[in-house]
Amino acid sequence: MPAITGKQYIDRIDQMQTNIWIDGSPVTGKISEHPSFKGVMKSQAALYDLQHDVAFKEAVTYPSPSTSEPVGLSFLQPKTKEDLTKKRNMVQQWAKSNNGLMGRSPDYMNTTLMAFASSASFLNEKKNCFPENLLSFYEYAREHDLSMTHTFIDPQVNRSPFYLEYSEEPIAARVIDKNEEGIIVKGARLLATQGGITDEILVISSGGVVEEEKGFSFSIPSNTKGLKFICRESFVGGDSTFNYPLSSRYEEMDTIVVFDNVVVPWDRVFYYNNIVVSNNFMNESSFQAFALHQVVSRQIVKTEFVLGVVQSIIETINIEEYQHVQEKVSEIIIALETMKALVIKSEVEAELDKWGLMQPDCTTLKVAINIFPRVYPRFTEIIQLLGASGLMSIPTEDAFQSSIRNDLDQYLQSKADNAENRVKLFRLAWDLTMSSFGTRQTLYERFFFGDPIRLSSELYHSYNKASYVQRVKSILE
């Protein structure tokens, strides 16, 4: 079963009967029919279907190295700069289908797993490490087109820099025991996006681990015994794509993952109880470069969408001639072209890494993810500043199908379009920036790679400044 269809994805998830709680109740029945999940699962299914669409198949799959059957291109281990460009195109092809609003479309985790697996030899000969498990899981996932979620961080009990957990019962998940079957994990981790609607959950420690028992990596099926996904409130506004053009389709859900004495079978353990490996694997692997390449490629498509929305508003209410309007749009154009340029630079300057992969220039991509969390919120601000009262004149689909339709038609018409189209556009702009779905998108982009301040410090530390200091020295001599 290589590259799957949307139906295969949905059937597989429906059958898992994963333990998911939302608003105080467990999800029962087919999750693909649950109001909080059906939209996003359909959108996800559409991505898989592109793998079987003749117009896209070539762009989004490649022949499996083991079977030559088509498998998802996001699993590809790039060996050339052309491979990188191919990957970018694949990511953007999928992203266009949801305008970049699905931050966790499967290509993200596929890329992540590929990168970790390609760096598996880092684990060789190290205590409590099982590189072979990682490699075989990668192959298994690729050949079965598994969807995955992940959790990288501990609960936010205390964000002081000097915090050490002191609770008797684990809060952050930890290895509390092991037996013949595997390691036993208890505690929680945050925040699995798409938690419960993927085949697997990949867990990996992300640095800063101070207790051995909190450092581990493994992947298990979402329906593993003892595993529980606790959802936040759903941000699906409703079924109507008129009213909620985005949340009805792309609300991915975030979940707290509870491990209640979960047994992780040995063949799915990649490493555990090795603090040095825990703290270094993520950075030493090629994860960052490839994950960032996927992310930035998607963010570009999202920025294009924002630009489209802004320009549509401008044309609809005819405000193009204001210089401050032009300036605001230019800000978006500048951000868009900058992101595009940075991806291109990362590919132009790609080099073969120690694992034999063609790795895009990571520093360049780090610059991109220092920029996006700052500009994306500004985009939403621009939409609000230009949309103005139009963002509050948003009657619903039912209103347009009622006896007051004539009033709406007359009083909500715009210079360039009729009332219905205009309201649809403004509802879209609202759903992108002002609905609880939209604001969660903003929060998501603010923190995609963690605290913006930490990202900025990391860039400072990792950047090679010595040659420029030297140039100053030479003018002073």
Place this chain on the structure above:
Amino acid sequence: MPAITGKQYIDRIDQMQTNIWIDGSPVTGKISEHPSFKGVMKSQAALYDLQHDVAFKEAVTYPSPSTSEPVGLSFLQPKTKEDLTKKRNMVQQWAKSNNGLMGRSPDYMNTTLMAFASSASFLNEKKNCFPENLLSFYEYAREHDLSMTHTFIDPQVNRSPFYLEYSEEPIAARVIDKNEEGIIVKGARLLATQGGITDEILVISSGGVVEEEKGFSFSIPSNTKGLKFICRESFVGGDSTFNYPLSSRYEEMDTIVVFDNVVVPWDRVFYYNNIVVSNNFMNESSFQAFALHQVVSRQIVKTEFVLGVVQSIIETINIEEYQHVQEKVSEIIIALETMKALVIKSEVEAELDKWGLMQPDCTTLKVAINIFPRVYPRFTEIIQLLGASGLMSIPTEDAFQSSIRNDLDQYLQSKADNAENRVKLFRLAWDLTMSSFGTRQTLYERFFFGDPIRLSSELYHSYNKASYVQRVKSILE
């Protein structure tokens, strides 16, 4: 019937059976029991009740000049600086009851009507003007403690500076005829906040009128024949104050007001078809100074609330020691103290105006409303930057009452508080900044006095710069 109680307010509105449409259906039955309105009406009623609470009565009422019965202090015509301070205290007393989140609590419109009425003599002897109607309506409103909404602007068909409406049927409301009973108005106006839950709607043209028929001012009961309020989607998240601590209480609703051949009785017409008056009354009257004084006083209370929320988050997750956190809070403190200082300055520099009122310094208040639309959105950004993933770990009240409560208690506890309190706090922060209620608050503050760019140009033009230019001249000579 001077200063009313909350119950009187609710009964009066319930009895009106105003023609309100929401989501394609008319509101039927008691509006105070309708899910989209009951919360805000209860909060509004609580304001009226303060007028009869011994602890507050003195602060929020004054003896009617006609009957000596207590009437709402926001109707007071201030004659001294002490009166201004009293008014500020009254406004802030009411605002504290909703933390400044009700932008259209009745004191706003009471102040507005007071200011217009005090300037009624501007209309004396002018064509199609009826100052006596304005004066008697003010007195009537004060003595009956009428609640009011208003509309100041035309539909946003085309925001080009050179736009002239060309539709055959009126879009923007206009006087299409007159008869013995009154003037006849057809068309729509935007955006009546609290439309439908007030006794009256006050209409006034706000400058920039180019066709005589679009310039008028009057007030009519909300249930006048032909008058229709079309609501946007409601942003009440639900009844639970745990889940939706703000939208369940303070969602004021915005409405499009449709005039379907509405007859405005002559005794309620303040002026009509007089383009010079239309374009100047608002600016010539003392409206701006008094309205701004009310608004800024309320915004101060709201800023205090934001500061409280931010500091609560900081203490809960223990991030006080980060210097960038301190800097972000300082931004809020600076804004808060600046707003307070500007109100004080406006009172210290108040002067008797040509209508005999003690008018707070308007320029100073204009500075305040140039500042607030810029800082308030930044406040919401700060909350998101500090709240981070905590703003997405927000299970609902039902979750806490279900069998997973133990998980929540364990995994969502924080350094300083238990899980339930922590989630309540973060849900509050979310409702303030990320729910559709919260983002509407942000939009509201962005545009309270109109386009920020226009406000800035107006400040430039109205500010007296000549003496400073002179000082430069003298150093150059």
Place this chain on the structure above:
Amino acid sequence: MPAITGKQYIDRIDQMQTNIWIDGSPVTGKISEHPSFKGVMKSQAALYDLQHDVAFKEAVTYPSPSTSEPVGLSFLQPKTKEDLTKKRNMVQQWAKSNNGLMGRSPDYMNTTLMAFASSASFLNEKKNCFPENLLSFYEYAREHDLSMTHTFIDPQVNRSPFYLEYSEEPIAARVIDKNEEGIIVKGARLLATQGGITDEILVISSGGVVEEEKGFSFSIPSNTKGLKFICRESFVGGDSTFNYPLSSRYEEMDTIVVFDNVVVPWDRVFYYNNIVVSNNFMNESSFQAFALHQVVSRQIVKTEFVLGVVQSIIETINIEEYQHVQEKVSEIIIALETMKALVIKSEVEAELDKWGLMQPDCTTLKVAINIFPRVYPRFTEIIQLLGASGLMSIPTEDAFQSSIRNDLDQYLQSKADNAENRVKLFRLAWDLTMSSFGTRQTLYERFFFGDPIRLSSELYHSYNKASYVQRVKSILE
């Protein structure tokens, strides 16, 4: 000799023959005739002369409490709110004479000394403390109208937070010995503005002292044996007020102060070798509130001057109709009115402090000095953005007196003025923002009260947030 004249000031300084080094040479002869000092000394003298000008005398002096002779009003110990307003008027009167460009006009140090002396009882009964010396020096300074400079900080060897000096020879000044005459001080301190052109130098430790020997306070005449002032390069552009309208008049000079085994006589020692006092006197005293009140009052006058310059440029080249120009000026207006409002609030909320002085509200003033270092550099940016190429079309006075004058008259004329006036205006704008004098002004305002980031943290810590946190608690309950 109470309130002195300008001539008395100049004569006194000339006679001191203070040890001042500039550009590798000692200053010899009359310092008031030295090209680097004559301009600023003349401007300073003009301030003193106002004390004898009938038009200003009353505004800038008051009757000495000891002799009833007129003494400088900046020495006044305010006991009422009216006193505060008087002080503000005095400061602004002097500031207008130099448009706020003399950051260290004598009223600053007079105010400082007054505040310290008023708090002298803090030193009572403490080890190595001599409050009586401080009191008598204050009286002496007031009665003789002494001019003063001061140094508050150590050399910038290493700004790491964990730095401890390790040099064998003192770098930062310290008490190395004492004898019958007094304490003996060796080392350097930064950055005495006006160093060498004042009667006295006041030294005081400013907190953060970790070695007893670095904590002391005293005042000594500038020509004390062993005392040396090392100047930076002078930023006087030249004598021509056409070419250098500001630096020719107001360049105050900054100096490194070297103590080469300086003996500070016992009757001038206020305290020494008492680390607790060293670290607390400045904050415990009323210094901050009064110093900030003086500073902010001056900064207001400076902002008015900036506004005058900007508006003059706008009128000269006729750019008033651009909306972005209006917006930029509005930024300045907003800052100006905000600063004014904060001073007024600090006076309205003034309270008698524990030393019996009417102290302006310090928190309010701290807000002001958090704002100014951020807005002042923006003012200079605005001047550059509006002045544009005009700031580079600046021929000198000599050019206007040469045979190419006709060319200049023709080609540099502006819409509103002739070429000479236009060039004078643009040279003024250049001297304010782009000459080395102007950029030093900017740096000075950036750091007047220290590192902006530290100021912001201090504001956070000192601000009372508890009541707002409580308000949030009450809505959550």
Place this chain on the structure above:
Amino acid sequence: MPAITGKQYIDRIDQMQTNIWIDGSPVTGKISEHPSFKGVMKSQAALYDLQHDVAFKEAVTYPSPSTSEPVGLSFLQPKTKEDLTKKRNMVQQWAKSNNGLMGRSPDYMNTTLMAFASSASFLNEKKNCFPENLLSFYEYAREHDLSMTHTFIDPQVNRSPFYLEYSEEPIAARVIDKNEEGIIVKGARLLATQGGITDEILVISSGGVVEEEKGFSFSIPSNTKGLKFICRESFVGGDSTFNYPLSSRYEEMDTIVVFDNVVVPWDRVFYYNNIVVSNNFMNESSFQAFALHQVVSRQIVKTEFVLGVVQSIIETINIEEYQHVQEKVSEIIIALETMKALVIKSEVEAELDKWGLMQPDCTTLKVAINIFPRVYPRFTEIIQLLGASGLMSIPTEDAFQSSIRNDLDQYLQSKADNAENRVKLFRLAWDLTMSSFGTRQTLYERFFFGDPIRLSSELYHSYNKASYVQRVKSILE
């Protein structure tokens, strides 16, 4: 005489005896020995010398198409993407020799002339146009390695958008007559940087011409009869490279160019009195793309220099561990990598244009020049914020050679370096950002391609937004 040496350059300019006025006096004698010009001419000569340095020759020259002799690479007409990369390397090679501080090193004008000449056929068959003159001048300039300045704009009499010059005598230069020899030009133009120290001056109208007589293009020798260069004040601080490491070397001077009935010989006229051509040639030609490519390449080197200076300060005073310091440096890194990425993108996306040249993508480069005028001033702000009081503790070279050297050595030492090196570094930072040379650099970068607001509007208008609008349409359908 193909690619010249520095000496050839200097000799040629010295012999011209161009009519230059500075500070009211004409320059007489060898200009290369004049204090205001000798530094920059020496720096310029060093660039030419690189053409004969075996280590650089290949990188900075290419074989002349007419003679196969080596000529300056900046004259190259690029036909391939490799040519573009070569050009970038050449520009950056030269820029490194002055750290990007010479905004008008000859490669800028060489590139400009090359671009205009390559587009000469635009002038074919048009009234008053002489494409053959342009072509032969390009060849002549290339083969003689002529240095050039240019003027693109009119005097800043009145910047109102509706201004029409009304003076009787020309202010802006215009064609007042023609005769057998050529056209006769009278009036002035702004602001020729390096005016007077180049062989030629190229004049070209830049759009917005409303009177035929103001639209023309030609090139004439700097010493043409009737041509006069009027300098602003020189910003050379002095000869000492210790004191003025930058202004002593790179001060390029800006001049007003006066045409006093200058006869432009017919063979040097490219076009005149053709308003359509005047308004379109600059935009229609490949000028913008190539000029921007040169400019951005240079700005990258300048940004590298700023980064070097900032990091040197950080290491010298040991402030690396502050998170806000890291954040500020990251801002610079982000800008640097963004500029680099945009140049790379412009080359990757280069296409053959209608003139047969490989043209870098102009939109991408327009983004870069929208960014740089905003970030460069921020760089100077960062230097001031980090340098702090160190930027005012800057004694001169003479001070270090005087008897107070011991004091300086002791009290100005820093954690990482001795006093002399530390002062040299801080003087460099000061000369870059706070001397009148440094602030002129800032102004120059702010306005290199004109008013930042206009640049932003142009970007908006030229950017292709239609496909993104279409994408929005498709989601709404």
